Amino acid sequence: MRFDLLGPLAVHRGDRLIPLGSVKQRLLLAALLLRPNETVGTDELVPMLWADEPPPSAAANLRTYVRGLRRLLGEERIPTAAGGYLLAVRPGERDLDRFDAAAARGRDALTAGDAVRAETELAEAVTLWRGAPLADLPSHPLLTRWVAQLQEQRLLAEEDYAEAMLAQGASAAVVGRLRALLDEHPLRQRAWSQLMLGLYRIGDVAGALDAFQQARQILAEETGLDPAPQLIRLYDDILHHRPSLVANGFTSSGEPTPDATSPATPGSGGRRPEQLPLAVPQFVGRATELARLNALLDREGPATVVISAVSGMAGVGKTALALHWSHRVSDRFPDGQLYVNLHGYDEAEVAFPDDALQGFLEALGVPPSRIPTSTEARTGLYRSLLASRRMLVVLDNARDASQVRPLLPGAGGCLVVVTSRDRLADLVAAEGAEPLRLDVLTDDESMSLLAGRLGATRLATDPEAVTDIIAATGRLPLALSMVAARVATHPTFPLDAIAAELHSTEARLDVLADGDVRRVFSRSYLALSPPAARLFRLLGLHPGPDLSADAAAALAGVPTAAVVPPLRELTRLHLLTEHTPGRYTFHDLLRVYAAELADSSEHAGERRAGRQRLYDHYLHGAYPAAVLLQPQWAPIEPVPPLPGVIRRPATDHDAALAWFTAEHRVLLRMVRQAADSGFEAYAWQLAWTLNTFVAPRGLWQDQLAIQQVALTAAEKIDDLAGQATANRLLSRAFTRLGEHEDAEHRLRRALDLYRNLNDPTGQAQTLHNYCELCFLGGRLDEALTHAREALRLYRMVDNRSGAARALNAIGWLLATTGEYNQAIESCTAALAEQRRSNDRNGQAATLDSIGFAYDRLGDHARAVDCYQQAIQLFRDTADRYHEAETLVRLGDSRETMGDKAGAIAAWRQAARIYDDVDDPAIDEALRRIERLTETTAGPCGASG
Structure with a gap:
């Protein structure tokens, strides 16, 4: 079955068009298709079909329309659901989903420089459009908003398609498409630049220059603005016939040219990060502050770093101002924007400077394995990268100057905006930062904020109550926004009732610092049902960044079905966001507020019990998944599961992989939080489970971080097994990161601990790892000694899987020393045992x-x-990391056989994997490709 929304609403079963009945029935289907596989409440569907005047029989009529759709689509398509209706849609059945997927693939190809694939994918995306979405349905605010968003996605895809066509040399075809697009949407500056480029390439230089003048005139008349700097630069390039215009950064085969200047990556080389989060919609006021920020642009210079220190109380709108202004001026910074939320007042998630630097360096294109370990070295590398660039750096929610200083560029034309509750006087005195103190809104600005959220008509019903609301909230933007959300979600509540709530003296947490913010939060909290209020408190114990309904149920100590209603209540009141289906996240300030509630003395018992249930949930979800991912790894003995808990562990390899993919960011935080909150055994054991996921992907920095925490935790409780495991896994991370001295120290410590524990399997595992370290260091005899001792220990305890892997290690070492026949004999014996035990990863290594x-x-x-x-x-x-290693060797063999195309294909696959995991081995793979490509082309090029 196909559901087509990108044009008039249509449904096909096979090749047959299904008649959809009356307008109301089609509106119902559209409403369900906009939220596929999700229960849409009756209270939402009735206004969709009848606007503001539903008839008394609306509910009965709605059931009639549902029955009609069930007859047309099948009973199973619209199953019974509590409180509403759900339309079951399978992957790929909506043309919208196929459009999104094709457009995303096309953009990925553009980013990778594969213009041929980009054109194919984007052509598929744009041809799915048959006209305006749902063009045959009557206008409705929900549909209008949705259509506007979708039209924007279409225009972006059209522009991406034009870029791919230009890269392929189809300039004439591009010109025609872009003229039609600009006739309907004349303010699209990217489309104007593509039209100018297309006209230039077909030889119509006068037409290209005339297109610029058209764009300038339209922009001036419609917006009062000048063209963007990129458009002006392109006009200048065309005037001077600069060579970069001929290829637009691509050769005829679609590969990037070495010295082209792409409009998407201006300035100096490397990545162009664009990290600014979405700006707050309906931003109001702040004219004076915006003017002062604009004045900073005039202070820019090639050797000047300009710093603005925006300070003010919590909730006053510092972040909103910084992001609104940053988006407005982003085009003034051709090398991009960096952004980090430093969580300065969130002790659980405070971003230390070295962590923020890690994120910035990765965004600037530095592979994680090449990022220095010390803060000083990271700062030096960061400043070197920014010295020749013009970038905007936004350091949001800083605690103090010391948290900010390592993140300041040292030279270059960069501008830094810092937001903080602290006035940052040290930064003003020592670094010459420009202070900008943000106060609450004026009365007029407060009124504009409420009118933007609720509409002027709603406010006009009771202007006195509106005045009371503004006064009661102290004109604090965050408080005003929360009140506006409450009014919007309760349209039948009179405004004077909302105002009376805000004046209530029954406020809790008044003793906390930012009373206005917490007073508004407390009113929302006190309005919750008891189960939702308890869940809200407990969710403050979760480290984030998001969580599933199962995790929420574990925190609350109830079945998952029982936690769904309070989760819905929290999301309905905007205290929680379901950012992807089934996964929930807090706004930062709400997470802080919930954590403060959970940390209050009256909830001490609830807090510790909730944390234990949380760690139990993740450990006993992660452990079976880890065993499925790495069944041949020697298991640990996990903390016993809590009694009476219903669990839904993964039951196969794919499910385990999906579970870790969804939860690994949570687990990275969970390890540290468990260690810090007195649950050290859970910490090191969670780290062990997570290692089964991160190690095969080459995520060595993650492995290093979690095992360092695990080791400290195990040492704190004198858990020798935990210390031995953490030392061994820590050595693996050090080995892969090239820190061989540290790796050897950890291996020796692990060996001593396993011997004290009388654990031959642990000793054998450690010796196996020691063997690899010695091999990398060229100590082949010592490596062989360790491998043979590991084999003896494995055989002593009848660990056949381990023995097989040791036999493979011996075979590999023999092969590297020229003993090829002995190597094959040893590895063949290993392979036979691995096939008997179905050790697929071990088989892969042995076959290699x-x-x-x-x-x-x-x-x-x-x-x-x-x-x-x-x-x-x-x-x-x-196991992507080892797949890449084998692909490199496959390419070498194919080259020796004279199969140059096969060799290049294998090396390219390896390079893609190394690029995905940011491993420096990509350089060697690319050198192989370059060498063979040059050899194949010959002295006269590919056709010579």
Whole structure:
């Protein structure tokens, strides 16, 4: 079945068009299609069908329309749901979903420089459009907003398609499409620049220059603004016939040219980060403050770093001002924008300078494995990268000057905006920051904010109550916004009743610092039902960044079904956001407020019990998933599960992988939080489970961070097994990051601990890891000694899986020393055992070793066969890092066989994986591709 929304509403079963009946029935179907697989409440559907005047029989009529749709679509498509109706839609059945997917693939291809694939994908996306979305349905505010958003997505896809066509040399075709687009949407400056470029390339230079003049005139008449700097630069390039216009950054094959200046990446080389979050909608007032920020732009210079320190009380709108202004002037900073929320007043999530620097360096294109470990070194690298760039840096919610200083550029034409509750006097005195203190809104601005959210008509019903609301909220933007949300979600409540609530003396948490904000929060909190209020408090214990309904149920100590109603209540009142289906997140300030409630003395018992249930939920969800991901790893003995809890652990490899994919960001925080809150055993064991996910992906920095926390936690409670495990896994991270001395220290410590524990399996695992470290250091005899001792220990305890992996390690070492036949013999024995035990990851590693030995013996065809089997097994087990290593060796064998195209294809696959995991091995893969590409082209190029 196909549901088509990108034009008149249409439904097809196979090739047959299904008649959809009356307008009301089609409106109902549209409402359900806008929220597929989600229960849409009857109270939402009735206004959709009858606007503000539903008939007395509206509910009965709605049921009639539902029955009609069930007859047309099938009973199973609209199952019974409490409180409303749900339309079951399968993946790919909506043309909208196919459009989104194709457009996303096209943008990814553009980013990767693959113009051929980008054009194909984007052509698929734009051809799905048959006209205005739902063009045959009557206007409704919900539909109008949705259509406007979708039209914007369409225009972006059209512009991306034009970019891909230009890269492919289809300039004439682009000109025609863009003229039609601009006739309807004349304010699209990106489309004007593409039209100018297309006209220039077909030889119509006068037309390109005339297009610029048209754009300038339209912008002036419609907006009063000049063209964007990028459009002006393009006009100047066309006037001077600059060479970069000929190829637009792409060769005829769609590959990026080495020295082209793409409009998307102006300025100096490297990535162009655009990290600004979405600006607050319906921003009001602040004319004086915006003018002072604008004045800072005139102070920019090639060697000047301009700093603005925006300070004020919590909720006064510092972030809103900073983001609103930053978006307005972003075009003045051609090298991009960096943004970080420093969570300065959130002790649970405070961003330390070295963590913020890590994020900035990654955004600037530095692979995680190349980022220095010390704050000083990171600051030096960061300042070096920014020295020749013009960037806007927004440091939001800083605690004090010391948190900010390492994040300040040292030179270059950058501008920094810092927001903080602190006045940052030290930053003003020492770094010459321009102070900008933000006060509450004026009465007129407060009125404008409420009118923007609620409409002037609503306010006119009781102007005296509106005046009371503004006074009671202290004209604080956050408080006004929350009151506006309460009024909007209760349209039948009189405004004087809302005003009376705000004047109530029954406020809680008045003793806390920012009384106005917390007073508004407390009113929303006190309005909750008891289950929702309790859940809200408990959610403050979760470290974020988001959580599932199952995690919320664990915190509350109730079945998942029982937690769904309070979750809905919290999301309805905007105290929680369901940012993706089934996953919830807090606004930062609301998380702080909930945590303060949970930390109050009256909830001390509830707090500790809730935390234990939370860690129990994640550990006993992660542990079975970890065993499914790495079934041959020696297991740990987890903390016993709490009794009486219904669990839904993953039951197969794919489910385990999906669980970790959804939860790994949570687990990274959970490890640290458990260690800090007195649950050290949970901390090191969660770290062990997470290692089964991050290690195969080459996420060595994550592995390093969690195992450092795990080791400290295990040492704190004198847990020798935990210390041994953490030391061993810490050594693996150090090894992969090139810190071999630290890795060896941790391996020796792990060996000592396993010996004290009389744990031969642990000793064997550690010796196996030691073997790899010695091999990397060129100590081959020592590596072989460790591998053979590991084999002896594994056999002593009849650990056949471990013994097989040790046999493979021995075989690999023999192959690297030229003992190829012995290597094959050892690895063949390993492979037989691994096939018996279905150790797919072990088989992959062993086949890779056998392939290496056959390659060195000159039997390249057999080597290729082994490598291909290994690659497939690595993919089956989601071991991307080792898949890339084998792909490199496969390419080497294919090159030796004279299959240059096959070699390049393998190396490109490896390079993509290394790029995904930010591993420096990508450089060697790219060098191989470049070398062979040059050899293939010959001295006269590809056709020579």
